[in-house]
Amino acid sequence: MTSQKKLPFKDYTTVNCQDAIALSSPDMYRYFVLSLTADRQLKTDTTLKQLADFTGEKESAYKGGQTKGKKKLSLNERFKASGVFKEIISSNGYSNYQPSRNIYVFKKAEKGNYRRVKKEFRDLSLPVKLKGYILQLFCLAEPSSYLITRTTNNISRTLGMANKTVKEYNEILKDKGLLKETKEGFELKLDKYFILDEAKYNKEKKSEEEDEWVDWMEAI
Template sequence: MKISLKQLQNRGSKRQQYATINKSMLNKLNPPDLYRFYCLSLFRNDYYYVRLRIKDIAKLTGEKEGALQDFNDNMDKVLTRKKYPSPINHPIRDFTMRSLYCIPPIEHPDFITLSYLFIKLDLSVKAKGYYIKLLLIAKDSIILLNPKELAEKLKMGKSAIENYNIELYSAGLLKYLSKGLELTPSELLLDNDIAAQRKERGNPLPKITLKSQ
C-alpha cells in the first residue's frame, strides 16, 4: 500500500521512525481508533506535539474522511488536544480553528514501540488496531487465552476476534497455538530502549495576529 506523505511533510509534520503506545490505552480506544492514534503519533515532534488535519490522518490510514467524524472526541480520551487559529484563504473568514494534539508521555515500562513500517501492511484498519491490542497484552509474543477469554480481555466480540485472527494469520503476523496465539511481528515491534521521551515544552501554539471583522 503506497501512501504519499509529501503534502504532510510540507506542512511541517515529519514522519518519525516509530511510535510508542502505552499499555494503559488497551481498552480506552476501539481497534480502528487505536490504529489511528498510532498513525497520529508517527508525526509527533520532539515535544510530542502533532499538527495534522483530519483529512491528513485519513490519507495515512487509507480511509475516507467521513470515517473519522468522531476522531477528535475519541482522541480526547487518551491525549490532550488544544485548538489554535490557522490562517486560510477564504472570502469571509481569515482563519479556521485547528487541533494541536499532545501525545501522552511514555509510561515506563508499560509500553510498546512500533515501527513506521506497520502503516505499509495491506491490512484493514480494524485488523491493524486489533493487532496493536494483541501486542499490548502479549508476553514474549505469546497470548495464552482462548477466543472467549481474549474477547473478555479486549472487550470485543468473539466473532470479530476470530475474523481478525484469520486476517492476521494470512498476513503472517500470528500463529495458532493449542491454547492461544503466538505473535510474529518481526521487524515491526522494536526494542523499547530506542524510545525517547519528550523534551521540555514551551508555548506550542503559533502567534497569529487576527484581522478584526
C-alpha cells in the same frame, strides 16, 4: 480509497498498552499513525484530512452524526472520551489564511507498559481495523515478547470486542501467517514492524553482574 502519503516524521513511535483497551481497533491504528507525526514535545497539529491521507481513508469516516436514531461520535469526540491524550487543544490557526486545527498532546510512555512500533507498519496491506487489532494484540503480549498468553474469550473481554469478531480477525491473521496459535495462546509473527524493549532485561542482567563482581571483591 485515498492513497497513503509518505510520513516525513519519526522512524518509530511508542504506544501505551492501556490505549489498546481504551480505543477500538480502527481508532487504535489512527492513534498510532497520528503519534508518528508528534514532535519532541509529544505534540502534533496534524489535521484529520492529513490523517485520512496517511491512513488511506476518507475524512468522512471521522465525522459524527446520527445512525439509526443513535448518535455517532466523531473521531475527535471518541479520542477525548477515551482519555488516551494528555490534552486536545482547539486552535484558531496561525494566521487569517490558515484554518483552525487541533493540537494533540500525547501522554508520555508509561514505564514498563508501552510498545514501540516502526513506521513501516503502515505498509502492511491490511484494513485499518485489522492493523489496529494487531497493535492491540501487541500491547497484550508478554513484556519483551510477541507471545499473547490469553484465550480468545479473554482477549474479547479485555478489548471489549465480540468473541465472534476476535475469532474472525484471528483466523484472517493466521491465514496470512501473521499470527500463530500456540499452547500458551497466540504469537505474533510481525517482528520486522515492532521493536521489543529489552531495557529491563539488560538492566537486570547488569545488576546481576555487578552483584557477582561485589561478591568476588569481598571474597578476596
